[in-house]
Amino acid sequence: MTAASPATGDRPALSDLRPARVPGLRVSGPTLRGTTLIHFVQSPRGGGLLEVRSKEHFIISRLDGSRSLGEIGEQYAARFGAALGPKQWEQMLGLLYRRGLLATGAADTPDASATAATAAAGTGTLLNGNLLSGNARLVADAPALIERLYRVTAFARRRAVLIPVTGFLALMLGYLAARLGDLTDDATYLIDRPGLLLPVLTLLWVTQGMHELGHGVAGRAAGGHIEEIGLRWHWGTVLMYCRVEGVQFFPRRRAQVALALAGVFVNLLALLPFAIAWALVPSTGPAGRLLGGLVMIGVVWGLANLIPLPPLDGYKALGYALGIDRLATESRRFVRLSLGRAVRRGPGIADYPVRLRFLYGAYAAVFFALPAALGVAAVLASRRYLSDHFGSAAGDVPPAAVAGAFVLWLLGMVGARLRGRRGAKTQSPARPEPRPVAHPSPAEGNRPMPKHQTDSGIPAIEVREIRKEYGGVPAVDGVTLTVARGEFFGLLGPNGAGKTTLVEMICGLRRADSGSVTVLGASPWPRDVALLARIGMQTQSSAFFTRLTALEHLQTVAALYGLGGRTARDALDLVGIPQQARVLVEALSGGQRQRLAIATALIRDPELVFLDEPTAALDPEARRDLWSVLRALKERGHTVVYTTHHMEEAEALCDRVAIMAHGSVIACDTPGNLVRSLDAPTRLYLPAAKLTPEAALRIAGVDRAVVDGSELELQTRTPGPVLVAVGEAVGFDAVRTRTTSLEDAYLALIGMDGAR
């Protein structure tokens, strides 16, 4: 952006500026989210995926350095029927700048560290999760592997080859459909012979790996970045995966759909030789039956990927083809709003045009009916199979198992709801947990609190696309973030931004509507007692046992957890109030009570600690005193998630902070980077009587001069020379300076987000 030059008095008008977006900025085409058209934007300087609405997209797409803001403003007014005033332009440009979307000269070469971070994105953690559920990286250099495959398959990807091959696969499917009866018999033959079935399933499992590589090659062909190839396991299933980044930015929807369908194409292609062999060998011999069974199970396996339910390929392809983001979530939301309208609650569906009502309504019907139909078909088929082979009593097992599972699920739901209500009423985790926990041995309890290991590869917290609505209104709206082990992570945001709801979902106190949460490698929902024992929480409404001394309170909590007697003393020492051991909790000062609350949260020496505004009601001195306690937590290797409204505190304590507004994380970085990204000027203040704004603007380097009460505020990006010049003019004693703080960055970000 062209800088104004006030010293010479030729500051260009805002409407004459010709800013340009940062080179290499990725901007996606339009996608529907609910009833709103959004675009994804990603800066080449790194950072996450941003979502912008049509109006911002309209401006971003025109910021090419050749058009002036005046021209863009006219086009904007013609398109949206509203003019953009200077204030709105400043806000809009400020927002774009802070998010790294505007060209700024020297900084325009992509940030090396950001590029390295992006390149290393897939090479971070080797292993995530636990035995039941997790994933592991399989290939050290996934992009190189896919690049090789991409080159090797160049011939086969030509239209002249792809079209006839696709036709041939269609013929194969037609032929197989015509002989469905024979194939079903062959599949039954195979299922009855586990010795044959096992190698067949192993072979099909390998084709599923090829399926994933197919996604990778299609992604590479469309310009996507291959992030990672690995193995994912979940409750006994183990499958390969290939993560392709940047699908949103593919220039055509066709390429997105092709990426989603490429895997099934590979599945079918792999079956083609077997299908041909089956057609040629005598179908009644063992070889024919084995081949027929393999082809039948393989086709069902491959085509099952096309079922339009998340997370299957068919679902992704449908979403891409319709240009709708999160089709399942939005359809469920539509149904909730429709039902809400039926009972006269909630905002209803007045905003939905007819086409979207039809689309979301139709998909919701599919979403609910299809699993039910598939479930019924599976039960009927297994019932028939079991009664044919093991008698009619065995045939009753599948329906009975389904009925049992349904009752258990229902009881689980009711239990979770009751627990959730109780949790909401008594959210005071400083209070002893009412349920038994995994107890360490007394010997362990007596040991001084150990330092935590911080070098584990598994992050402390991993949240992906998590959402929670209350009555159709989003409280947390698609938050993705990772907190590393040993990190002091700040959560900032205005009242109602969604911080508490987010923390509650991370701790397993609330269930997320969608998205995934992993805490210390495990899922916090359904509530996991072993995991809860590794988490400590302090809330603002911490409760204590009354009429007990501080030490007795902690000893009582320790005894409830089966911990040894020293633990309470160690916790008191740790928070720096050993002298208050014999003081009644009611007699403690505000700061001492907060320390006791933190000690209670730490009593089990948790790996992860949530602290909710522990310094809220403290005077500045007591607050600073508590900082040393909080710093000690970090030094001991605890991972801390810290909610606060005090920016100076966040700046002093936190390694990184996430700023939330309207349920979303609008910025997440180190306090230093957030402040730098603001690129705000240094301010100098001097008595207004000593210098006029006009005289101040004549000093080289002064960008702005405004009178604020009895003071004159000067803004500059070259504070050294300006300070010297001003000091010489009015005397150094009269001048005070102020540099940008996290608070400035916070206010700018929150202010901008509110202005959207």
Ligand SMILES: Nc1ncnc2c1ncn2[C@@H]1O[C@H](COP(=O)(O)OP(=O)(O)OP(=O)(O)O)[C@@H](O)[C@H]1O
């Ligand atoms: N149990 C609930 N039922 C309905 N709405 C709720 C509930 N809990 C929170 N909300 C709403 O969700 C939104 C986010 O609330 P949340 O408490 O998570 O924000 P917060 O950032 O923690 O705010 P604060 O800084 O004031 O504590 C708010 O609009 C709030 O009114």
